[in-house]
Amino acid sequence: MKSFLEELVSIVPNENQINWQKLEYTAFFHYGMNSFTDREWGTGKEEASFFCPKDLNTDQWCEVLKKAEIKTCIITAKHHDGFCLWNTEYTEHSVMHSPLKRDIVAELAASCEKYGIKMGIYLSPWDRHEPAYGSGKEYNDFFCGQLTELLTRYGRLYSVWFDGACGEGANGKKQEYDWKRYYDLIRKLQPEAVISVCGPDVRWCGNEAGDCRESEWSVVPAEVFSQSDIMENSQKDDNAVFRKQGLDQQTRNLGSRDIVKKADKLIWYPAEVNVSIRPGWFYHPSEDHLVKPLSHLKHIYLNSVGGNSVLLLNIPPHKDGYIARFDEERLTELGSFIRTAFQKNYGEQALLKASASEPGSDVHNVVKEDEAYWKAIDNCSSCEIDITLNEPAVIQYVILQEQIRQSQRVEGFEIWAEDEKHVSRRIYSGTTIGYKKICEITPARITALKIVFSEYRAAPVIRFIGIY
Template sequence: MLTLLLFANLSIALAQKKERNLKVKNEVKWFTDARFGMFIHWTPLGAVNQEIGWSWGRELAAADYQKMCKEWNPTKFDADEWVRIAKNAGMKYIVFVPKHHDGFSLWDTKATDFNIMNTPYAQDVCKQLSEACEKQGIIFCTYYSIADLHQNEWSKMCWVEDTVFEPVKGGMDAYLEFVKKQCAELIQKYHTKNFWFDGFWHSEWYDNPKYRKELSDYLKSLDANIIMSRLQMPSKPVGGQWDDGWDFEKNVGDYHSREDHGGKEWENLYYKGPWEFCSSVAYPNYSYNSNMKFKTAKELIQTMVKIAGRNGNYLLDMAPRPDGSVDDTQKRLFSEIGDWMKTYGETIYQTEGGPYLPLKGDFVSTRKNNKIYLHLLSGQTSITLPAFDNKILSAKIFQTAAKVKFKKENGKFIFAVPANYKNENDLIIELTIKGAAADIALME
């Protein structure tokens, strides 16, 4: 995963005025409406507590890594159960990792023999998952690593801050054809709707924009509605750091993407366009490790709310065991999130961020139609916010009849939470206004 460097041109400063969210393209609308998705990293390496891709040539010799892949037999894998966990959690799409940096492909690919069909298991994982998603009404999406240790015969995965890279076997032109062939399979055979690209920092890729443009154009020619992100970086690393997002409107792709780096830098951001934040229930682990330390359901729910209030999607990772089963702790966490979403999902799904910009991480707002939802995350009993011109027709605690008293004073709204109303995760004030909430300019 990458180290974070913030770029001012990708977010709006909190002091800016009269800014509005960008209009979302038709093909991206399902994505922004969904707001919540499941990431899935799955590997046999969890049997020895090693991370997918990155342990190749480091903690494990390349030959030992490949041996574990070739001998894999995940007899407890149940695609329907995985998708059911996501659906019950309130997730609307799944981003499955069918090929990480190691190059081991979890589908019946014709581009390489290093795939799941040449193992004792010998079953097409992508086929099972895509069919389970279709059956349960979940949108199937795929991660895809541009970097490929096996195909290029690299000794180990390069770091983003490396200045010397092992060469791409056969040159980038030939390798791009390999990438195109695999991506075409994922579109044509499994109907992926979104590519979450990774491993794009090799110099032969980022030094030449023609490759990412050619790949993007090719994929769009196969499916005009396919969306994608993370095909390029805006610049080479500065002081060993990269930016996770980029101005996709001037480059290739359909939405911004940021990764969790364990800090709170993202809490100072607000994107006007579509974007997504990825993390794990046990960050920094994305693939299974028996020593994983899990976040609480409250932490995960509040992160989702904070991301939605910043106009973004939350992509939360599940890490199945090597045998295909999912441990009880992860099941419980996703179930608890799902219970919350059943009651409060209306304030997340199909919303956009604003009109209020985030305040110090303990307050965000979301909106849709003629509703504005004020999310109070730290037990506030009152909140003072800039006034907008639209008339407030009603103010109440969400999903109750409890009215919220408010007044307008010196260009500010002052809202008072009724006594005895508390919510451990997120106390939500629902405002019904005259006019469209989306038309209100962003305010600090």
């Protein structure tokens, strides 16, 4: 029988989850009927003729993503109002029956292929236009028909994104979603895609404000994945207050030992931080001057991508079909920050040594960005990695990454720095690491670092250390 620690470190991600985690920084395009009605949630009663972009250019969307260092995007193929951005055979409430008469999902897929960007799709289970909504099997057949179109016509998808919105239909009834049927269809037709949020592969962080946990665990109790709970905690209506709410105290701790030791079953369920660059999720002219400042976006980036999560940043296109200059300028600034801040890794030429190394485990593996790693001896009382730079340098960030193929293990660590006068001081204290931890410190000129692992499950397994 496995011990408690053996059980904890046996929980590991599947290949789809690993590939998703490596994306780090992704985009959401909320575009559709709401872009023209100046709403966040449509009613389903809008006329298709309302949708009439004058300058639709999905190449420009992807060009902006490249400037921002964003690797993937998700498009709202259908939001709650039921208006479809692709050539669907299941309803006339679509772009093909609008003045545009162009398949936007197809155009974005082509642009993504051109610019080397991965694409995913969002398909709202709630459809306020479709008469069959609330009917049970009839609507599930309709939904699976539309889902099949999206899964088979637009190339390889990296993510299928569901939220938990479930309101009443025109008949006054709520729909019982056949989640197992939806998941089985995705596994069959897009086996490399993760099923996100109201799905078993990727977990919603729990808020839309960009609030991140200090300790983000990917190993959590199985009951954290509950479609009913996700739906209950999801936004119920167009609510600006909800979009600003951060995490509550009850949901700040999902995976500590005190939590997981009470669980009957554990799963690997990593977090995604989804937040909009503007107050709303769709484009509104009144929000042109309310794009989040660079300082706020940097904070979200460093605490999400650098806090064992993937950042899904919403970028709502202008109603006429392009990314507005206000958003483009800010995204360009953020991309420049990322390129500049993490350009030179002082750890590449450093001298490293480690205590309590597992036999055959080479600590120099951690300066290479590949799958090799350093591992300490199981159940050692303490362990550390000493890094001596080849010349003094001013540093501001230290990146730590665990080899998550061997689970998430580190529960507490410290970083100590030594200066040119051989004075040593602690410059950072943290808890979890996971896929990636970006430790931001007050800029300091140093000659050496010591990473001290003080708490961990069995033994730390470190894949990468970067010093910037």
